[in-house]
Amino acid sequence: MKTRILLSASALALVAGTAASIAMDYRGGNSAFGDWHGDTPGLMRKIEAGDVAKPGATPSAANRSKVVPRPADAQIKTMPGFTVSDFATGLEGARVIRIAPNGDVFVSQSMPSGSVTVLRPSKDGKVESKETFVTGLTRAYGIAFYPPGPNPKYVYIGMEGKVVRLPYKNGDMKATGPAEDIVTDLKIGGGHWTRDVSFTPDGKLMYVAVGSGSNIAEEMSPRPADLKAWEKAPHSLGSTWGAKEEWRANVLTYTPDGKNKQVYAAGIRNCSGLTVQPGTGTVFCATNERDLLGDNTPPDYVTSVKKGGYYGWPWYYIGANEDTRPDGGARPDLKGKAIVPDVLLQPHSAPLGLSFNPGGMFPAEWKGDAFVAMHGSWNRSLHTGYKIVRLPFKNNKATGEYQDFVLGFTAPSGEENVWGRPVDTQFMHDGSLLFSDDANGVIYRVTYSKDKVAAAEDTGAKKN
Amino acid sequence: MRPFICAALALAVVGFAADARAADALDGTLATCWSCHGVEGASNDHTLPILWGQKAKYIEKQIRDFREGDREDQIMSSMASSIKKDDISRAASLIAAKAWPKTQAVAAAAPDSIEACKGCHGSDLTGGESPEGPAPRLAGQFAEYLTAQMEAFAHGDRRNQKTMQAMMKSLKPDERAGLAAYLAGL
Known part of the structure; x- marks a missing residue:
């Protein structure tokens, strides 16, 4: 199904704004799938569980993107009324962004330095000063302020094998004490190294996202003799086992002192972006699903995460679709028990970070919507992802749709090239949106002005 | 391309x-x-x-x-x-067990620093042993790959060989590129 709405407006770009007509499409069913060639700001998609292609129905390719410097004439594309500009450059390996209560912007630079950098914004949205908060934390990734609220005492950082914390008070741009080990038993290996961290609104529990140790659990030790017993606390329904996969493909909870480890949810292959929804306290994950089943199988996803919920990995995906590859045999007992995620995304898009729009700048009806950064594909014949998308929410629940919002990083000179790989999104106190790019080490800022939409409509009317 | x-x-x-x-x-x-x-x-x-x-x-x-x-x-x-x-x-x-393929790479001059490689990678640079484990064949490998790996060691993006990290860090980018060109042409 395809409806077409024509909006007459200006495409505001990084370098120069040019008046143009933006075609706003809605695509569902098979037409929702595709590569970057079909991306357009404003295009809305909805992928549903019934649309998922069978393994092997589409080809499977290894198609690594090649990062090139940002071209001099680079044009970021976005929707009418929005402007994308550089907030900070020269931040090699920029990954997770978090905003401190005082508005300072914390950015993890996972590789090679393992740093967290603090950028202090000026009133007009530029960087006024910059400091290294901490460095030398291997693969520093997730950042969380604790306790939640206006006066945090610590900054927690998820990194290789560990969660550490450093002393913090509002206004600090350099850590005033050394990193203290809080959790030291996070598993490493298998390529899934991002460790995002967040707290419940009451500060009583810490969430830690730990991706799987492999693509599809090709190797697990013999299964526990009594699976029912295995799936009781501290594990949960669908928990994997063995040296490589126990405590993985999980959202874990700990108390803030790093004790009382529990599986909060299982079967989430690689929750690279973990966020607590403001107002509801619901945990959300942006998840990278499995490789090597074809260009359009299976969808990546963003979902609310239920305590004790099982999301399919490794035995099932997107509900009851079975994967026969895991080591140690099938799990018919789990059939029908895997929760279908809230928002299904184009397979292999690699959604990483997500954040919720607190309101204040973007269109009023977008308050509460989620914005997701897609790092972009490798396991696809033609690249997909490499963009920021908007996930509409109604009454705090995702509608299941998603909309192309910021894009244009692909193929500046040749299909294999990209000049931006979005990693995380985060709203500043003024309601503008920051997103990070670890390809060329940039933090971009997206602002919105109603006047610009009106001006563009004027121009359009005159032309017509 | x-x-x-x-x-x-x-x-x-x-x-x-x-x-x-x-x-x-x-x-x-x-x-x-x-x-x-x-x-x-x-x-x-x-x-x-x-x-x-x-x-x-x-x-x-x-x-x-x-x-x-x-x-x-x-x-x-x-x-x-x-x-x-x-x-x-x-x-x-x-x-x-398969035969190493011959590439189109042309011979390039040997930089002085090549001598330091031979201790582990073998006198003919076809691989050997180091105190940290097996050292790969470098002779005839693609220059683009070699350069990328040397850069990765130098900048800490590749960390599975401590000696290589230290050695590559001690070289300038054009010295690493010179080594790669020479090795590719062997």
């Missing part, structure tokens, strides 16, 4: 999934390797290394490092984790 895509994964993977425990499962696994690394041992994409004829122990260590996360690469982590633990050694031997 044409995009480089290894598009033959589907068949190999479907075959592997359907018959993972059959005696010839390893052929399916290796076919997946060739789909990117070249059906005649050398890829058209020179950022990917030549594997055929590489030292078996070195290949084995790299597969294990990719699996364990000691060496990081999005694609290779997924690929290496799809090889059964008991098959790694045999897969490495099968790859090592």
Whole structure:
């Protein structure tokens, strides 16, 4: 199904704004799938569980993107009324962004330095000063302020094998004490190294996202003799086992002192972006699903995460679709028990970070919507992802749709090239949106002005 | 430049999934390797290394490092984790037993710093042993791949060999490029 709405407006770009007509499409069913060639700001998609292609129905390719410097004439594309500009450059390996209560912007630079950098914004949205908060934390990734609220005492950082914390008070741009080990038993290996961290609104529990140790659990030790017993606390329904996969493909909870480890949810292959929804306290994950089943199988996803919920990995995906590859045999007992995620995304898009729009700048009806950064594909014949998308929410629940919002990083000179790989999104106190790019080490800022939409409509009317 | 895509994964993977425990499962696994690394041992994409004829122990260590996360690469982590633990050694031997392919690279002058490589990589630079484990064949490898790896060691992006990290850090970018050009032309 395809409806077409024509909006007459200006495409505001990084370098120069040019008046143009933006075609706003809605695509569902098979037409929702595709590569970057079909991306357009404003295009809305909805992928549903019934649309998922069978393994092997589409080809499977290894198609690594090649990062090139940002071209001099680079044009970021976005929707009418929005402007994308550089907030900070020269931040090699920029990954997770978090905003401190005082508005300072914390950015993890996972590789090679393992740093967290603090950028202090000026009133007009530029960087006024910059400091290294901490460095030398291997693969520093997730950042969380604790306790939640206006006066945090610590900054927690998820990194290789560990969660550490450093002393913090509002206004600090350099850590005033050394990193203290809080959790030291996070598993490493298998390529899934991002460790995002967040707290419940009451500060009583810490969430830690730990991706799987492999693509599809090709190797697990013999299964526990009594699976029912295995799936009781501290594990949960669908928990994997063995040296490589126990405590993985999980959202874990700990108390803030790093004790009382529990599986909060299982079967989430690689929750690279973990966020607590403001107002509801619901945990959300942006998840990278499995490789090597074809260009359009299976969808990546963003979902609310239920305590004790099982999301399919490794035995099932997107509900009851079975994967026969895991080591140690099938799990018919789990059939029908895997929760279908809230928002299904184009397979292999690699959604990483997500954040919720607190309101204040973007269109009023977008308050509460989620914005997701897609790092972009490798396991696809033609690249997909490499963009920021908007996930509409109604009454705090995702509608299941998603909309192309910021894009244009692909193929500046040749299909294999990209000049931006979005990693995380985060709203500043003024309601503008920051997103990070670890390809060329940039933090971009997206602002919105109603006047610009009106001006563009004027121009359009005159032309017509 | 044409995009480089290894598009033959589907068949190999479907075959592997359907018959993972059959005696010839390893052929399916290796076919997946060739789909990117070249059906005649050398890829058209020179950022990917030549594997055929590489030292078996070195290949084995790299597969294990990719699996364990000691060496990081999005694609290779997924690929290496799809090889059964008991098959790694045999897969490495099968790859090592093939003939090293000849490339089109032209001979380049030997930089002075090449002498320091020979202690571990062998006097003819076709691989050897180091105190930290097996050292790969460098002679005839693609210059693009060698340069990328030397840069990765220098900047800490590749961390599975401490001596290489220190040695590459001590060189300037043009010295690393000079070494790569010489090694590729051997």
